[in-house]
Amino acid sequence: MADPQKPVYDNENQYKRIVAYILPGETLHAVYDCKGKDTGFVGITDQRVIFYDQGVFLKKKTMLSIPYNRIIGVASSDEGVIFQTSEIALITAAGTFNFEFRGADKAHWTYRFVMNQILNQASPQLPG
Numbered sequence: 001m002a003d004p005q006k007p008v009y010d011n012e013n014q015y016k017r018i019v020a021y022i023l024p025g026e027t028l029h030a031v032y033d034c035k036g037k038d039t040g041f042v043g044i045t046d047q048r049v050i051f052y053d054q055g056v057f058l059k060k061k062t063m064l065s066i067p068y069n070r071i072i073g074v075a076s077s078d079e080g081v082i083f084q085t086s087e088i089a090l091i092t093a094a095g096t097f098n099f100e101f102r103g104a105d106k107a108h109w110t111y112r113f114v115m116n117q118i119l120n121q122a123s124p125q126l127p128g
Helices: 012-019 104-117
Strands: 028-033 041-047 048-054 061-067 071-076 087-092 095-100
Touching: 012 028, 012 104, 028 095, 028 104, 041 104, 071 104, 087 104, 095 104
Parallel strands: none
Antiparallel strands: 028 041, 041 048, 048 061, 071 087, 087 095
């Protein structure tokens, strides 16, 4: 059984890159590799989603953070079988960010974790 205090990750180098962006008091829970053209990886903390954009959103390689209070919704493809997809989308006022994980289990975990973070905030779309 995995240590609940230790983040899970697909790739140690990606994990180390995300750790450099973690702020004091923030807890990193997972770092997952994404698949598909021009994809990077995503880190999930207790306060935000951090992902490495290889030029898709900002036209250059960038580490991008989305605080949970800026996420309006989370979408998961549903093709007749619940949580059998490895894709989720985070919907924000700035746009929609799509992620395809290396496994439906990772997408499902991320969906549930992000939704829990959003729903347990007093006013998710208002400054904290």
